[in-house]
Amino acid sequence: MQKGGNFFSEKVLIHYSNTRQQIIASLIRICPLKRSSGTCLIVSLRKAWSLLVCKISHRLSSNENIALMLVPPWFINHPSNLYAYESMDIEFECAVSGKPVPTVQWIKNGEVVIPSDYFQIVGGSNLRILGLVKSDEGFYQCVAENDAGNAQTSAQLIIPEP
Helix, strand or coil, X not given: CCCCCCECCCEEEXXXXXXXXXXXXXXXXXXXXCXXXXXXXXXXXXXXXXXXXXXXXXXXXXXXXXXXXXXXXXEEECCCCEECCCCCCEEECCEEEEECCCEEXXXXXXXXXXXXXXXXXXXXXXXXXXXXXXHHCEEEEXXXXXXXXXXXXXXXXXXXXX
């Protein structure tokens, strides 16, 4: 095992939220912040990982810390494909979470949807389209982004002939 910002080659036991999780130490880097202070920074080597660390235990020692937790965007609710007729109002639901709170943007057939009286972002991340016309038909993507990463999901709007 090596310290001082180098990679550990053993397993490290991390305790948080009254649970235990064993993480292979080759996936994290532990960097001491001050000599003999017992404080360290834990850096994930995989962007999608994040940790809120309360106690770190190793067979030689243990230490308690709190680290900033970044959580990449993830979808609580994905939009569904919709079938609707012209002049109807529809809403694509797209509930997203993450830390920091992700920003959400909608894209239609590869082009950014600009919010307006016609295309509305409601509830923070849902897309409402008022008074459908045939040209609204297509593929819609909900794109969520924060400092920890990004995620996207999509759905299709089909407007059949009357």
